[in-house]
Amino acid sequence: MKKLMNDPSKAVGEAMEGLQLAYPDKLTYTPDLEIITRKEKGDKVAVISGGGAGHEPLHAGYVGIGMLDAAIAGNVFSSPSPDRITEAIRQVNKGKGVLMVVKNYSGDIMNFGFSAELAEMDDVEVETVVVKDDVAVPDSTYSTGRRGIAGTVFVHKIAGAKAEQGAALKEVKQAAEHAIANIRSVGMAMSSCTLPSVGKPGFEMADNEIEIGMGIHGEPGVGRSEIKPAKELAKDLLERILKDYDYSESEVAVMVNGLGATPLMELYIMNREVQNLLKDREIKVYKTFVGNFCTSLDMAGCSLTLMKLDDELKELLDAPCDTPALKILDK
Amino acid sequence: MKKLMNDPSKAVGEAMEGLQLAYPDKLTYTPDLEIITRKEKGDKVAVISGGGAGHEPLHAGYVGIGMLDAAIAGNVFSSPSPDRITEAIRQVNKGKGVLMVVKNYSGDIMNFGFSAELAEMDDVEVETVVVKDDVAVPDSTYSTGRRGIAGTVFVHKIAGAKAEQGAALKEVKQAAEHAIANIRSVGMAMSSCTLPSVGKPGFEMADNEIEIGMGIHGEPGVGRSEIKPAKELAKDLLERILKDYDYSESEVAVMVNGLGATPLMELYIMNREVQNLLKDREIKVYKTFVGNFCTSLDMAGCSLTLMKLDDELKELLDAPCDTPALKILDK
Known part of the structure; x- marks a missing residue:
């Protein structure tokens, strides 16, 4: 390890x-x-x-x-x-x-x-x-x-x-x-993660394999598939969310979250796909967060979160905060 | 890939x-x-x-x-x-x-x-x-x-x-x-990184191998060694910096930087070791930055940076900024 x-x-x-x-x-x-x-x-x-x-x-x-x-x-x-x-x-x-x-x-x-x-x-x-x-x-x-x-x-x-x-x-x-x-999320993993006390990955994934819906502790999701282009992965994640909650004609906050071992370059690419898909569906994006916010040790992969906003949630989301991992400046 | x-x-x-x-x-x-x-x-x-x-x-x-x-x-x-x-x-x-x-x-x-x-x-x-x-x-x-x-x-x-x-x-x-x-840095890598255009890691590292001083493009450092406890790695990195520049009796800014695939938990642990070592050496820490600031695609590892501060540099470091990757709030 x-x-x-x-x-x-x-x-x-x-x-x-x-x-x-x-x-x-x-x-x-x-x-x-x-x-x-x-x-x-x-x-x-x-x-x-x-x-x-x-x-x-x-x-x-x-x-x-x-x-x-x-x-x-x-x-x-x-x-x-x-x-x-x-x-x-x-x-x-x-x-x-x-x-x-x-x-x-x-x-x-x-x-x-x-x-x-x-x-x-x-x-x-x-x-x-x-x-x-x-x-x-x-x-x-x-x-x-x-x-x-x-x-x-x-x-x-x-x-x-x-x-x-x-x-x-x-x-x-x-x-x-x-x-x-008003919040829905779903993730996808490209690798297992290694618990320090165990010292080796919890399970193996093949070189071309991913799992949609894997949990943040490596719990099973909806099954394995082959790695797909970012555009298709983003569409898959977003459609699972939209099937569960109607965000149409909404304003939303978006989070593209890395699971620990996925570099920002890839998260930025995922965000591009997500933003374009939301635009196609006329879902208006109010604020976007891209980074490692909720990880799974050294797991590779990402999750997507949407939160539907109203005036109260916008005001609270915009309110300044000063923490190690999230800072929002006073306007 | x-x-x-x-x-x-x-x-x-x-x-x-x-x-x-x-x-x-x-x-x-x-x-x-x-x-x-x-x-x-x-x-x-x-x-x-x-x-x-x-x-x-x-x-x-x-x-x-x-x-x-x-x-x-x-x-x-x-x-x-x-x-x-x-x-x-x-x-x-x-x-x-x-x-x-x-x-x-x-x-x-x-x-x-x-x-x-x-x-x-x-x-x-x-x-x-x-x-x-x-x-x-x-x-x-x-x-x-x-x-x-x-x-x-x-x-x-x-x-x-x-x-x-x-x-x-x-x-x-x-x-x-x-x-x-007034700035000195040095890094260490635990894995290679994969260029998207190449599709496979640039080189292999054994399961227990690390390289001190590897460059952010995978360029050779000072040689391979076995993985060591965080305390020893932090000491190794810090001593290389202190050998090059005299930070004694200084106030410094510290950056513990992840190379892309290393989770925050591990960077926090490295920071603990660095802070304790600096305290032992009576080098006063003015401000600390822990996170992924300058990465090498999906390389695992970290780098350490010190910047010696005087009043001008402190004022400029503390000045508010608002960028995607670094936000400093007005005091």
Whole structure:
């Protein structure tokens, strides 16, 4: 295994520490619990998220003004234990309540749910929203119902902006759920990924093979096929999304997301195809994000996310934010 | 070859168009010439850069307020022809002169030099700075003297900020040269990269092999060795830099740069090691950048860059910028 690591069993903690050390004035890191929090905590509803590591910059890369107040990492592809989540809630709670943004995986649902119950016993008001944006498959290896993937970044942005405005917990939750209802994603993988603790790829893919709808932990998608030109791949991904949700005559935010080992040049090409297809369908693009936002270790491939926008979501999407992985400047 | 592409011979143009389509309000794209320019052009000295494609987001990802006015891409790993550069100069020249930031590769030196001569014949004042930050080897496959690598991003930032302040061409050039004099980099590769036109890796590396000092086009470095823990790799890279330039008792900007296929988790771990080593050596870190800033297609690996700062460079580094690949918010 060729990875820039020391001890694979310490990789997550060392990565979180390395992230914090890049932003010592803005982030704090709690060793052993792998919690990253904002240093400058507003007197507002707190928004937190987390899940298995290996999807960097998700989640800790979105901690900062206008997005998350804390992120909690578990081991690679494995939910953080409730004690970590409970401690993160304790660190960010300013008495105005905490919204947890959880991706729909059984482990996360269980552990975040358990932490919410513990927090409520301590009279901390906690609400939860669950992201299940991946239209690829109805159920999956680690989820009952759809998986949560890159659309989670939009939910962080919308909920974080609403909280930053000083909205109440119920309003922040409503904004997040409003976003979730309008977000759909689907991905495609060109390679497996290598868990540090395992040291070799989880499975093999042939030299010309891809898988549409593969999950961000390598869970099965809708089947293998031969690699196709970017134009056809973009069309395949977009049609799966449009079949599930009617974006016609809408204004949308678009995310073309890399899974970790795919260079920007290829993501730019995918974006070209996506934008041209959306134009053909008269779906108006309001804002576009191209980059590595929600990855799967060293997996090659990409995902596509659309979020339908109305005036409220536009305002929240445009609101300034300052995090390691997403910065939006004040207009 | 598994790449998100259509026709490999059109990959660069389609990628540049895809980048522009993500920022239609901020960037313009000149088809066939692969020029990306700022839409909102200030009445100021223009700063341009460019070179072979395959290093995205370098160079076009740094076009925007506070950095570049234009970037010109050649084919993959191949210098843009003088007609492209000349056209870019024509597009950005506001009568206050143009600074060209060129990486030290023979093709770039020749083509940018030729374009400068052509521009001067048209009475456009053009100055050039050459980045040669890579301490790995004294000469290289495509360069006489040291290669220019990720430190180029710092030069874009410093020159762009100085130009944005309304400085004269000579002052912008001075600031860029001041930065260049204080920047050193070195990289390490864990894999080859695959040119779209070739379709297979340029060379093979064994499962446990790495190369310190490999160039961003796969040029030889200082030799192969076995993969080592991140701590030792960071130490090796840092010591090569410190042997070349005395950063002791300095304040520095640090860049831990991914080469395209290395996930952020690993770059964060490398940053942890670098920060700890700098602390041990009492070199004070002013600002840190971790991410994919100057890549080599789908090469796995990273590079490390240090820039020694004084008050002027700090001010220029902190100045706000708004580009696809680097945003710095106003304080």
